[in-house]
Amino acid sequence: MLTIPVVTQQAGRRMAWLDALRGIAAVAVVFEHAFKFLLPEARLPVKAVFEPGWYGVLVFFLVSGYIVPASLERRGSVRAFWISRFLRLYPLLGVCVAGVGLLMLAGWDGLHIWWGARPISMTVAHLTML
Structure with a gap:
């Protein structure tokens, strides 16, 4: 009985970390959409070296590609x-x-x-x- 909660807790921690990464990706996309209005003078210099929107979408979908099947497996239905x-x-x-x-x-x-x-x-x- 002691091993079941430990395994569940470790799996939950791992998923929480992936959810946090997915949250950061979502914030990057929001930042991309708000860039034009919030920081118009910084938009072009930042986008010259880093595309927060593309980063956010890519990371979000890569992580979701792992989380969704794991969630489906966990539900069992x-x-x-x-x-x-x-x-x-x-x-x-x-x-x-x-x-x-x-x-x-x-x-x-x-x-x-x-x-x-x-x-x-x-x-x-x-x-x-x-």
């Missing part, structure tokens, strides 16, 4: 995994869509140019999170 994933991700997507809607009502016109050129593929991509 594909159905439970997808239900959990849906309930974890789609409410936040709804909050983001509502936030963008409110910004647009307030006069913000900052949607990416692809939304005008490819509205169907952009909608499908966002709804499927591809």
Whole structure:
């Protein structure tokens, strides 16, 4: 009985470290999106040597490629995994869509140019999170 909690604790620690790395990657992407508005004078010098957006996306997906299958294996049920994933991700997507809607009502016109050129593929991509 003593070895089960130790193994679980070690696995949890390892996943927490990977989650932290994934969090840092997500912050790098947020920084990339906010760079233009928060630090416009530093944007070009920093991006000349480091691309925080590309770094963040690459690290996030590399780590997720390990965490998602491990999470699926831990659950033991594909159905439970997808239900959990849906309930974890789609409410936040709804909050983001509502936030963008409110910004647009307030006069913000900052949607990416692809939304005008490819509205169907952009909608499908966002709804499927591809």
